[in-house]
Amino acid sequence: MGLNEFIGRIGKVLSHEINKTVEIIAETRKGYNQKGVLYNSSGEDSPPVKDDKIVILKVDGSGKGLVIGVFNETQGAKPGEKIYFARNENGEIKSKLSMLGKGEVLWELQDFFELLTEKTIAIKAKKSINIESDKQTTITAEKININKDGENAARKNDTVKIKIPANTFIVSVSGQAVGTPNATELEFEGEITSGSDTVFIGN
Numbered sequence: 567m568g569l570n571e572f573i574g575r576i577g578k579v580l581s582h583e584i585n586k587t588v589e590i591i592a593e594t595r596k597g598y599n600q601k602g603v604l605y606n607s608s609g610e611d612s613p614p615v616k617d618d619k620i621v622i623l624k625v626d627g628s629g630k631g632l633v634i635g636v637f638n639e640t641q642g643a644k645p646g647e648k649i650y651f652a653r654n655e656n657g658e659i660k661s662k663l664s665m666l667g668k669g670e671v672l673w674e675l676q677d678f679f680e681l682l683t684e685k686t687i688a689i690k691a692k693k694s695i696n697i698e699s700d701k702q703t704t705i706t707a708e709k710i711n712i713n714k715d716g717e718n719a720a721r722k723n724d725t726v727k728i729k730i731p732a733n734t735f736i737v738s739v740s741g742q743a744v745g746t747p748n749a750t751e752l753e754f755e756g757e758i759t760s761g762s763d764t765v766f767i768g769n
Contacts (some may be wrong), residue, residue, distance in 0.1 A: 575600065579618045580742050590614045590633050592620055592625075604632035623741070706768075722761035728754045 577592030577600060588604040591612070602622040606612055614620055614636045621635035641649045644667055651662040654737075664672040673679075681687065689695060697703065712719075720726065730752040736745035 573622065576637075577620055577622055579614050579616050579620055581616070582613055584613065589630075590620065591615070591639055592622060592633075600631055602633040602675060604633040615653055617657070621677055703761045719767055720758055721767045722758050724758050726756055728756075730754070 575594040577594035579590055579592050580599060581591045583589040583591075589601055590604055591599055593603050594600045600622055602620070604613060619637035620633050621637075622631040623634050624631045636691065641664075642649055643649045643664075647667045648665045649662065651659050653659050662672075662674045664670075664674075666672065730748065732749060732751050733747045735748060737748045738748070740745045748768050
């Protein structure tokens with residue numbers, strides 16, 4: 567099969583037919599539409615939006631073209647860098663993942679972000695991890711362990727017990743003002759009456 571059996575055309579996306587494959591109808595010249603099957607990189611599912619410019623490779627005798635490329639406007643990637651972005655049907659960018667040459671990764675979103683796994687998520691840093699929120703941060707789990715295996719946390723209205731070791735305070739004074747210290751350890755029970763109004767701990 568020689569090179570003269572292939573004809574490449576540039577077209578403008580008019581519509582899609584998305585089933586198990588993505589078939590694109592594009593206008594390759596005024597008044598002439600051509601259909602092509604989209605070929606993406608392995609593991610990638612990214613149909614172009616309406617009015618995108620695409621490259622269709624026509625294979626003689628197949629009856630359909632192959633869409634092998636989509637023209638994208640640059641998002642500012644420098645040589646060696648990689649930027650992924652997703653758009654809505656109007657072509658507006660709604661999320662962008664930038665892997666930059668200076669060793670940084672930037673993920674920009676306009677709405678919800680969700681990370682799902684059936685097992686474990688591990689985040690490790692040799693220096694620091696910063697989590698910031700303009701309003702509220704919620705952590706929900708059966709058990710929350712802060713700073714590895716620390717002590718139990720206490721909350722407002724929790725019961726507390728205070729132990730006072732023997733011989734640490736005067737329990738009575740007699741005679742020439744000689745004080746009698748507590749002979750045994752004492753234990754008092756009460757409850758916490760106040761706590762932080764910005765940090766909340768559930769059951």
